[in-house]
Amino acid sequence: MKQTFSGSQTIAQIVTDFPHAANLFKEFKIDFCCGGQQSLTKALEQKGLDEETFIQKLRTSYEEEKKRGEQQLTMWKLVPSDKLIDHIVHTHHGYLRQELPVLSSFITKVSRVHGEAHPELIELNLLFHQMKVELEQHLIEEEEILFPLIKRKDGQAFSPSEKSLFEKAETEHSTVGEILQKMRSITQDYTLPEGACGTYTLSFQKLELLEADIFQHVHLENNILFTRFTQ
Known part of the structure; x- marks a missing residue:
């Protein structure tokens, strides 16, 4: 099933559904711990970041991580x-x-x-x-x-x-x-x-x-x- 992200989700929910997103939040200095209950839209507005661009980064990161995980599991069959x-x-x-x-x-x-x-x-x-x-x-x-x-x-x-x-x-x-x-x-x-x-x-x-x-x-x-x- 394809993972979807939206501005209405809280930071904590996004990291819960996709833990690797924490790396992206760290990169843009978005607090996903103490500030985890605010919406993605609000967090991006506070940082002056474009929501559509950021969500696309999340989607790309998710797809890359998913593909990497599948490749790794397949690889271990040959090891x-x-x-x-x-x-x-x-x-x-x-x-x-x-x-x-x-x-x-x-x-x-x-x-x-x-x-x-x-x-x-x-x-x-x-x-x-x-x-x-x-x-x-x-x-x-x-x-x-x-x-x-x-x-x-x-x-x-x-x-x-x-x-x-x-x-x-x-x-x-x-x-x-x-x-x-x-x-x-x-x-x-x-x-x-x-x-x-x-x-x-x-x-x-x-x-x-x-x-x-x-x-x-x-x-x-x-x-x-x-x-x-x-x-």
């Missing part, structure tokens, strides 16, 4: 397993290790400050930290057990007990996916309340980015890497 594993560890595992502690701090703060008025944030905090524990253990098991096994036996047959490690990893992926779905549901697709503070806004934006990265991460493992040894 040897050891190189694919290195990419997953350095890019996606590295991202999680960097972002999970940051998000933990943000979501805990937002839950503590705004939880009384928005009780869904208390549940969000619990769900996020459940997922954080699941992911941190999952990364260790992959890096210390499953991935070394794949590198060691690439091209050789796997025993039934070794194949069960793939099933376990996929089950853990499903568990994380279910938690992500619950988090999105209770926040009504990460819809921000009127007057949301900067930390509140940034937390939801980062959760959207986290979800997108996990989806790509799991796709590379379930649909590309693991199928080489389980089918």
